[in-house]
Amino acid sequence: MHRVRTIAAIVGMLSVVSLTPAYAQGQPTTAAISDQKLDQAAAAMARVNSLHRSYQEKLTQAPPDQQNSVIAEASNALQEAVTEQGLSIDEYNTIIKTAQNDPAVRDKLVQRLAAPKE
Numbered sequence: 001m002h003r004v005r006t007i008a009a010i011v012g013m014l015s016v017v018s019l020t021p022a023y024a025q026g027q028p029t030t031a032a033i034s035d036q037k038l039d040q041a042a043a044a045m046a047r048v049n050s051l052h053r054s055y056q057e058k059l060t061q062a063p064p065d066q067q068n069s070v071i072a073e074a075s076n077a078l079q080e081a082v083t084e085q086g087l088s089i090d091e092y093n094t095i096i097k098t099a100q101n102d103p104a105v106r107d108k109l110v111q112r113l114a115a116p117k118e
Contacts, residue, residue, distance in 0.1 A: 033095060033105060038095070038109060039112060041085070041087060041095040042113050044081055044084075044085040044087055044092055045096075046113060047081040047082075047084075048081050048082065051074070051077050051078055052074075052078070055070065055074035058070050058074075095109075
């Protein structure tokens with residue numbers, strides 16, 4: 001149960017919006033987001049979450065003169081984590097924003113994140 005709450009919190013906060021400001025004009029409906037895109041977004045979210053924790057630690061340990069370098073490296077890694085799943089940053093951000101506003105999309109993502117990995 002704790003894992004599901006954690007995943008729900010991640011859905012609510014994870015976004016690469018801060019990396020690339022890209023705001024979609026309209027939010028797609030649940031039907032407009034394919035299962036494949038939801039699978040890709042869930043996989044990207046898991047990777048983004050892992051990288052975020054890792055780079056947070058690196059940033060706190062980095063000397064002040066190297067922090068900008070760590071931030072740039074993190075930004076590149078986070079973007080790559082999304083694009084490796086076959087999504088553009090815009091698509092990922094749109095799915096995340098839709099999940100934040102649409103309980104049906106949020107539930108589908110949470111189910112994918114909570115599913116045991118094969």
